[in-house]
Amino acid sequence: MKALVHAELLKLRSTRTTTGLLLATLAMVGLTVAFTVSDAGDQNAPLPLDDAGLLAGTVGISFGFPQVLVVLLGCMAFTQEFRYGTITPTFLVEPRRTRVLAAKWLSVGLASVVIAAATLILSVPVGIALIRSRNGDATVAGQFWQMVAAAFVVMVAYGAIGVAVGALVRNQIVAVVGVLIWMLAVEQIVINSFPAVGRWMPIGATFALLQLGPAISLDGKLLSSSIGGLVLLGYTAAAVALALLITPSRDVL
Numbered sequence: 001m002k003a004l005v006h007a008e009l010l011k012l013r014s015t016r017t018t019t020g021l022l023l024a025t026l027a028m029v030g031l032t033v034a035f036t037v038s039d040a041g042d043q044n045a046p047l048p049l050d051d052a053g054l055l056a057g058t059v060g061i062s063f064g065f066p067q068v069l070v071v072l073l074g075c076m077a078f079t080q081e082f083r084y085g086t087i088t089p090t091f092l093v094e095p096r097r098t099r100v101l102a103a104k105w106l107s108v109g110l111a112s113v114v115i116a117a118a119t120l121i122l123s124v125p126v127g128i129a130l131i132r133s134r135n136g137d138a139t140v141a142g143q144f145w146q147m148v149a150a151a152f153v154v155m156v157a158y159g160a161i162g163v164a165v166g167a168l169v170r171n172q173i174v175a176v177v178g179v180l181i182w183m184l185a186v187e188q189i190v191i192n193s194f195p196a197v198g199r200w201m202p203i204g205a206t207f208a209l210l211q212l213g214p215a216i217s218l219d220g221k222l223l224s225s226s227i228g229g230l231v232l233l234g235y236t237a238a239a240v241a242l243a244l245l246i247t248p249s250r251d252v253l
């Protein structure tokens with residue numbers, strides 16, 4: 001198992017696509033923080049500059065693009081094997097497919113933790129600097145630390161879901177396009193237009209766990225943080241279970 005995990009980590013860090021996606025994502029994190037912090041005197045902002053939860057909300061919102069990134073990395077960790085024809089030698093080296101799945105989950109999970117840390121390293125100081133430059137309240141308190149802990153949980157969960165989606169779909173183009181449409185369009189439309197339904201979807205559960213209701217103008221319309229966390233873990237467990245059930249019995253070609 002250790003050798004399998006090392007091999008998967010090598011694939012992740014030696015692929016130029018991964019580096020490009022990470023750099024693009026971090027650039028979007030910086031832009032997200034810049035657009036989230038309101039201007040002085042903006043009375044219509046979801047989180048005014050004097051709100052004690054401004055920093056937590058700003059940093060929480062900045063995890064939107066990193067969540068998409070880890071799902072894509074999870075998808076590609078499996079679909080690339082089929083795209084480039086390496087799945088056959090992979091299963092010949094390790095015929096127990098559940099171990100291959102576990103190795104991919106572990107490697108993408110570790111990558112998710114690193115990406116979450118990189119997101120925080122960028123978004124927190126940029127957020128504090130912007131808020132203070134506009135004489136706002138850059139409070140680092142209980143809500144902020146709860147959000148930080150939840151962000152790591154969210155990133156690892158989304159990475160696991162991504163690997164499961166890749167194992168189930170297998171076609172890279174279909175998996176990647178499907179993920180982008182679902183996460184960036186379908187879920188966003190539903191959560192904003194039909195919050196009573198959207199709050200039970202993965203994105204709604206994520207917003208609840210990160211306590212982003214006030215920051216996205218959905219205060220009081222989301223699940224509680226604890227229930228949101230349970231719903232997200234439920235989606236993760238279901239995706240993992242399906243991958244473990246279906247992958248060992250499918251033909252490679």
